[in-house]
Amino acid sequence: MPVFPPLRVRGSRHRLRRAVRRRRRAMAAGLAVAAAALAAVGARAPGHPDTGPPPPGAVAAASTGVQQAGAPSRPAAKAVDVVSAPVRIADAETVRLLRPGDRVDVIAAPDSSPVGAGGSGGAGGSVAARLVASGARVTDVPRSRGPSSPDEGALVVLSVPRATATALAGAGATSRLVVTWC
Structure with a gap:
């Protein structure tokens, strides 16, 4: 049998390096897409509550890429503090129709009970009702614990x-x- 010189494949080492480089680029691109998706969704670390949408000024600053002077780097708290307010509504039967999540307007009507002698409800004239709260969200409708009179009304949060x-x-x-329902 004839003697053959050893077979040398040229460029194999370079092909392997190119393949590894391509794989690294693909991995980096995949990680960049995943990071962008998490940023868009607004993923939060465990234990940090979601503060809701940012205030309008923060959205404008973020879209222009300019941070306002003195503005905090973390999301600002909501501009308006929302609290739970228990309210006694005059008509208990109307409150029975309410469910958590309903939106209501609260209207203050002048009290028609007698104020002084003579039994008139005011100074002789009628006082117009006024809107106290608009678009309030019902969070709870507690059930009464015992028999109650219709004049007592009912509680809603x-x-x-x-x-x-x-x-x-x-x-x-x-x-x-x-x-009234909104």
Whole structure:
């Protein structure tokens, strides 16, 4: 048998390096896409609650790529504090129709009970009803614990801004409150 020189394949080492480089690029591209998707979804670390959508000023600053001077680097808290406000509604039968998640308007109607001698409900004239809260979300409708009279009304818990909760408490002390669905 004839003697053959050893067979040398040229460029095999370079092909292997090119394949590894291509695989690294594909891996880097995949990781970049995954990071972008997580950023778009708004993934949060465990234990950090979702603060909701950012305020309008933060969206404008983020879209232009310019951070406002003195603006915090983390998402700002909501501009309006939302609180739960228990409200006694004059008509108990209307409250029985409410369910959590419903949106209601709360209206303060002048109290028609006698104020002084003579039995008139005011100074002789009629006082117009006023809107106290608009688009309030019902969070809970507690059931009454015992027999109650229809004049007593019923309790409903609303999710409203802090200033509106204050207005509801004041109106509930001086007027009869009624609700309408939004």
